[in-house]
Amino acid sequence: MKIALIGYGKMGKAIERLALEAGHDIVAKVGRGAESSFSLPVDTDVAIEFTRPDAAVANIQACVEQGIPVVCGTTGWYRQLPELSAIISQKQGALLYAPNFSIGVNLFMEVNRVLARLMSQQPHYRAELSEIHHTEKLDAPSGTAIALADDLIANHKGYSSWSNSDAVKNDHLPITALREPGVPGTHGLSYSSQCDEISLTHKAHNRDGFASGALFAAEWLKGKTGIFTMKDVLNLNQLT
Ligand SMILES: NC(=O)c1ccc[n+]([C@@H]2O[C@H](COP(=O)([O-])OP(=O)(O)OC[C@H]3O[C@@H](n4cnc5c(N)ncnc54)[C@H](OP(=O)(O)O)[C@@H]3O)[C@@H](O)[C@H]2O)c1
Incomplete structure (x- = not known):
């Protein structure tokens, strides 16, 4: 996969390391300062967002506007999910979010x-x-x-x-x-x-469980539209 990393802190770096080991390409790294004005390469398969509660919604929206599926691990923004859902549905975008990817x-x-x-x-x-x-x-x-x-x-x-x-x-x-x-x-x-x-x-003994879960989720999201969680990825909806 061609992966864009939005946020290059503790999680962004852990995801980069595991993604490269698995043979994926990191095609962009977006840090603080670019805010929501970044443009990602058109052939990006998926963006993985781990930033801050006050930055996540604008970042997700920027990816959706560019037609790029986004996996979001940032927490603390979920009250804004209803407004974001409307935009994602209108643009036929793809978002997979989880408070914990482990x-x-x-x-x-x-x-x-x-x-x-x-x-x-x-x-x-x-x-x-x-x-x-x-x-x-x-x-x-x-x-x-x-x-x-x-x-x-x-x-x-x-x-x-x-x-x-x-x-x-x-x-x-x-x-x-x-x-x-x-x-x-x-x-x-x-x-x-x-x-x-x-x-x-x-x-959690380290961050690798979150990072590998986010990569697994990114592969699962490929080709899908809509809003998903780890319950969808792990097929847990049928159990409870
Ligand atoms: N879902 C999960 O499994 C999971 C697991 C671990 C953590 N998390 C959550 O993920 C988030 C990030 O965690 P972390 O440990 O990686 O934090 P971190 O080490 O602080 O990294 C956050 C990075 O995002 C950058 N950033 C800040 N504002 C940005 C913006 N507007 N656009 C792009 N980048 C921006 C920061 O840059 P600066 O250094 O310049 O501020 C920093 O490099 C937190 O909300 C945390 O709770 C979730």
Whole structure:
């Protein structure tokens, strides 16, 4: 594939390394400063966007305007998805976005949905989510923690919303977000009762799982139009 990298930070560099090892070409690298005014080579197969929450929407839009499918890993912009969807549909563009491209995290998310349905019948267990990321991460809680929370709430009758403040109401799912140097991403889910606890943790050892997942998603997106997530890529829609 001919890949354009939008954002050349920690993730952009990890994707470049794995893409070159796999025999792909990097045909453009767009950094801060070009903002949304960049033009990509016309034969670009896919753009992979990992920048900042306040830059992602304009970058995606610029790719769609140029007819280039885009894989977006930036988190913290999803409230703008409805307006972006309208543009993508009008231009018959292609967007694949995910708060987390790691295959392991996406399977964790699936287990979370199933477990929430089981635990919905067991009100004496209280659920909690936690996440730890490196100190440069701008958004908190992480996009992955919010996705886990939204899925849990959708599948558990005991919760109506999530909260990352200290004042947690009974039907609020608590999320704890910590920032520590050098942590690529750790997410934890637990259900505790007076007697016992079920806990599940996903811990990224490095960024390669996110980068290889984004490349896998980019190959999957080739030739498609519409808006997709990792549930489509991993065919999880049929399971839950
Ligand atoms: N979905 C996933 O699997 C996943 C995994 C890891 C991270 N993420 C998310 O991906 C995003 C990037 O993470 P990262 O660790 O790579 O961050 P990073 O190391 O800070 O890199 C971001 C890069 O984007 C550049 N940039 C800023 N504004 C830009 C713009 N308008 N256009 C083009 N480039 C711009 C930055 O340039 P400067 O250095 O000049 O600011 C920097 O090089 C974050 O939102 C993070 O939460 C997602």
